[in-house]
Amino acid sequence: MTEHGVRPALRDSPAWVALERHRTGFTATLRQLFEADPSRGTTFRAAAAGLYLDYAKNLVTTETLTLLVELAIERDVASHRDAMFQGGQINSTEQRAVLHTALRAAADESVTVDGIDVVPQVHAVLGQMADFARQVRDGSWVGHSGKRITHVINIGIGGSDLGPVLAYRALRAFSDRNLIVRFVSNVDATDLVESTRDLVPETTLFIVASKTFGTIETMTNAESARTWLLAAYGGDSAAVAKHFVAVSTNKQRVVDFGIDPVNMFGFWDWVGGRYSMASAIGLSTMIAIGPERFSDLLSGFRSMDQHFRTAPLAENLPVLLGLLTVWYVDFFGAQSVAILPYEQYLDRFPAYLQQLAMESNGKSVTLAGDSVGVATSPVYWGEPGTNGQHSFHQLLHQGSLLVPVDFIAFARSANPLGGHHDILVSNVFAQAQALAFGRTADEVRALGTIEELVAHRVMPGNRPSNVIMADELTPFTLGALISLYEHNVFVQGAIWGVNSFDQWGVELGKELATEILPLLTSPHASLKVDSSTAELVRRYRDSRQP
Ligand code: F6P
Numbered sequence: 001m002t003e004h005g006v007r008p009a010l011r012d013s014p015a016w017v018a019l020e021r022h023r024t025g026f027t028a029t030l031r032q033l034f035e036a037d038p039s040r041g042t043t044f045r046a047a048a049a050g051l052y053l054d055y056a057k058n059l060v061t062t063e064t065l066t067l068l069v070e071l072a073i074e075r076d077v078a079s080h081r082d083a084m085f086q087g088g089q090i091n092s093t094e095q096r097a098v099l100h101t102a103l104r105a106a107a108d109e110s111v112t113v114d115g116i117d118v119v120p121q122v123h124a125v126l127g128q129m130a131d132f133a134r135q136v137r138d139g140s141w142v143g144h145s146g147k148r149i150t151h152v153i154n155i156g157i158g159g160s161d162l163g164p165v166l167a168y169r170a171l172r173a174f175s176d177r178n179l180i181v182r183f184v185s186n187v188d189a190t191d192l193v194e195s196t197r198d199l200v201p202e203t204t205l206f207i208v209a210s211k212t213f214g215t216i217e218t219m220t221n222a223e224s225a226r227t228w229l230l231a232a233y234g235g236d237s238a239a240v241a242k243h244f245v246a247v248s249t250n251k252q253r254v255v256d257f258g259i260d261p262v263n264m265f266g267f268w269d270w271v272g273g274r275y276s277m278a279s280a281i282g283l284s285t286m287i288a289i290g291p292e293r294f295s296d297l298l299s300g301f302r303s304m305d306q307h308f309r310t311a312p313l314a315e316n317l318p319v320l321l322g323l324l325t326v327w328y329v330d331f332f333g334a335q336s337v338a339i340l341p342y343e344q345y346l347d348r349f350p351a352y353l354q355q356l357a358m359e360s361n362g363k364s365v366t367l368a369g370d371s372v373g374v375a376t377s378p379v380y381w382g383e384p385g386t387n388g389q390h391s392f393h394q395l396l397h398q399g400s401l402l403v404p405v406d407f408i409a410f411a412r413s414a415n416p417l418g419g420h421h422d423i424l425v426s427n428v429f430a431q432a433q434a435l436a437f438g439r440t441a442d443e444v445r446a447l448g449t450i451e452e453l454v455a456h457r458v459m460p461g462n463r464p465s466n467v468i469m470a471d472e473l474t475p476f477t478l479g480a481l482i483s484l485y486e487h488n489v490f491v492q493g494a495i496w497g498v499n500s501f502d503q504w505g506v507e508l509g510k511e512l513a514t515e516i517l518p519l520l521t522s523p524h525a526s527l528k529v530d531s532s533t534a535e536l537v538r539r540y541r542d543s544r545q546p
Contacts, residue, residue, distance in 0.1 A: 010497060011373045015071035022067055023331040029462045030057060030436040048317050049303035049480035054467040057436040058324055058404075059332070068323040069313045071495060077319065080494045081487075085309055087113045087270070091501035092367055098501050099268075100275035100486070104301040104479070113270055121268070125280050129265055130291035132245070133283070136205065137176055137290060144239035149205045152181045153195060154284040155225060156209030157217045158355060160247070161185040163277025163482075164209070166352040167285040167297070170345045170478050173414035175288040183284075184225075187217040192224055201232035201243070208246045209281050211273050213253035216510075222257065247280045272501050274355045275486060278479075293475045300479025308487040318484055321406075321466065322491025328404045328464065330374045338396065339382035341408040342428045345473055349408070350382035352482075357489045362505065363498040376496045386427050397434060397459055405465040407432055408481070412472040428467065435463040520544065 010016055034040055034056075044056035060068075072078070083090050087097045102111040102118050110117045135141035139148040154164050165183045168175070175181075182195045196204070206225050210218045226240060233239040237258065245263040246254040249271075254264045265280035277285070278301055286294040308318045328334035339350045361377035382388070385407070396403055409428045413421040438461020444454050468484075470477040493500030519525050519537050527534040 009370070009373055010075075010495075013071075013074055015067060015074040019064075019067050019071060019327075019331060022064060026059070026061075026064070028061070030059065030464070031438075031461065033059075033061065034437075046315050046317055046320060048307035048311065049300060049483075050470050050477050051304075051317065051480055051484060052469045053317050053320065054469070055320060055324065057432055058464045058466070059462070060324070060327070064327070065314060065320075065323075068327060069319075071326070072313050072319060072323060072491070075495050075497065077491055077494045078313065081309065081490065084490070085111075085305075087111055087118075091272070091499060093499050093502045093504070096501070097270040098272065098275075099270040100272065100278065101301075101305045103267075103271065103276075103278040104298040104305060104483075106302065113268075118268070118270075125266055126291075129280055129283055129286050130294075132263075132265075133286040133291055133294075136287050137179065141205075142242070143202045143205070144233060144236070144242040145202045147200075147202045150179065150203040151199050152179060152205045152207060152284055152287055153184055153199075153225070154181065154207045154209055155184045155192075155218055155221045156207075156247075156281070157185040157215060158359075159273025159276050160209040160211060160215075160218065160281055162274075162348070162352045162355050164281060164284045166346075166348045166482075167277060167282065167478065168288050169348050170473060171285070171289050171293070171297075171475055172345060173473075174293050174475060176290070179288065181284050181288050184221050185217065187220050189224070192221050192228075196225070196228055201229045204229070204243065206244045207283055208244060208248075208254075208257070208259065209283070210247070211249050211267070211271070211276065211281075213246065213248040213250040213257070216513075219257075226258070245283070247283055274359055275501075277482070289475060297475035297479040300474075300476035300481075301483045302479075303476070304480040304483035304487070308483070318487030319491050321484070321488040322495065324404070324464075324466070325378065325488070325492055326495050328402065329376070329378050332402055333375075334378060334402045334404055335375075336379040336381060336401075336403055338388075338403050338405045339380055339408070340385050340388055340405055340431075341382070342385035342424055343408060343410055343473055344384050345414070346408065347384045349481075350380065353380045353382075353485055356485060357492075359503050359506070360489050360500040361493045361496065361498055363493075363496075363500075366497040367499050368497075372496050372498060374496070376498060377492065385431070386424065389427065389431065393431065396463065397438075402463065405432075405435065405463075407465060407467045409467065409469050410472050410477075411469065414473065432465045432467055434459060435461065435465050437461045438463075 040056040046053045084098050085101055087099055089095055090098050097113050103122055105111055105119050107123050109119050111119055136149050142148055161183055168181050184192050184195050208222045229239060229243050240258050241260045244259050246259045247265045248254050249267055249269055251261055255261055265283055267279040271279050278298055308316060313319045325337060339353055341349050357380045358377055363376055364372055366372055407428050409425055438459035441454050441458050444457045449457055490500060519527060520540055523541055527537055
């Protein structure tokens with residue numbers, strides 16, 4: 001692997017300089033690019049793992065792509081990728097390997113960390129999860145009073161929540177509808193209270209999901225959930241064993257909480273929180289959809305992993321998406337990327353991607369600790385279509401900001417009903433067209449528009465988008481889609497030279513909250529804090545619930 005510290009600064013690297021020059025001369029619009037090359041639609045496309053990527057409506061030419069691929073070569077994206085797959089300690093600030101791809105390795109593969117093949121451990125935990133999931137699903141796992149489990153509540157936050165939420169919501173069509181899974185993440189008690197208010201403790205199972213088993217939100221929610229449960233059992237703490245299981249890397253803390261280690265599902269420090277949904281963190285997913293479909297989900301991940309690992313850079317979907325993002329962020333000043341799934345089941349995909357992308361690449365220094373010198377991660381945001389069309393799409397079409405868009409669509413619906421799906425998909429294609437080609441003043445006039453309204457009705461166009469399509473949303477395609485974005489984020493981070501696998505930026509706020517908490521609860525503690533915070537604390541103390 002190349003030593004990042006000795007490379008020229010990104011801005012000074014030959015490929016970057018060449019891209020800057022290319023950008024300066026890049027004046028063609030998407031209309032002109034399509035006129036010049038009527039076959040763009042078949043030139044700028046790629047497919048893998050059941051996903052089709054149309055990237056023809058991007059502000060790129062074949063020369064742009066050649067230069068972007070040059071940049072990927074110069075930044076050693078391929079060797080950085082190989083180091084990840086081989087268990088190298090690429091998370092250098094935490095001295096950890098980054099091996100979420102080993103979570104989806106086939107049983108006959110081998111991936112070594114510190115000389116130990118981790119694949120047998122991965123499959124042992126998958127087997128333990130499958131046994132447990134089957135028992136919950138077939139009713140042989142019962143609560144302390146012998147009743148069948150009807151509701152599962154996953155308590156976790158960040159990567160211990162967003163992936164499982166996404167997967168449960170995405171794969172509801174494949175889930176056992178007699179088993180309801182809910183998610184509690186926020187330390188705001190409302191989350192737990194509203195999630196349990198209609199539930200019967202005797203038929204409720206809690207999964208406490210936390211890599212560290214020390215996250216204050218999760219542990220506070222878990223303690224309150226235990227209190228809620230024990231109140232129904234007259235304080236009989238033996239009930240915990242049948243109503244609480246844990247997913248964690250920290251056995252001691254699980255035991256200290258009172259959960260039987262037999263009911264603990266482990267994973268490893270080489271799995272980052274936001275990359276953990278294929279680990280035991282996916283237990284709620286497996287309970288919902290069953291071990292066989294969970295295995296299909298892993299196959300989808302694996303299929304895209306394999307593509308990322310082996311496809312030439314210029315045909316490699318995660319590489320293309322990552323490079324296009326760098327292109328827009330650093331050469332067009334884009335500050336956000338909209339993720340618009342035209343699939344209601346993917347309603348939490350944008351939220352999941354926010355942690356994945358922004359916790360990974362929301363960094364300003366390189367692995368060597370120097371300033372990156374260019375803009376890094378954009379803000380990811382989005383909503384399922386067509387809802388966004390009736391709210392923020394106005395800005396996408398006529399606003400002053402450039403917002404590259406990823407549309408995600410499926411050829412078949414899990415709920416075919418009348419003309420719904422054709423209407424839905426026609427909107428995906430139309431939105432991508434409207435963004436790209438817009439409507440000129442002359443075209444607006446030709447529609448008979450009065451002159452005063454022409455400027456208002458002009459659609460500037462020239463706004464880039466990708467369309468990612470698959471036949472249907474299945475566990476396999478979901479796995480492939482998530483892996484696509486994981487590796488897309490990886491490519492961006494490798495270009496910028498940041499550590500995409502730490503998250504030191506979240507620590508300061510946690511530390512300060514620990515210092516502020518006693519100031520809120522001890523009315524006479526002296527307020528040796530800034531005057532703004534002191535005044536806020538005073539006001540809170542004055543109105544605080546007794
Ligand atoms: O605070 C950020 C973070 O560490 C995330 O990276 C992680 O996914 C989340 O908190 C939850 O951590 P844990 O699984 O250890 O509770």
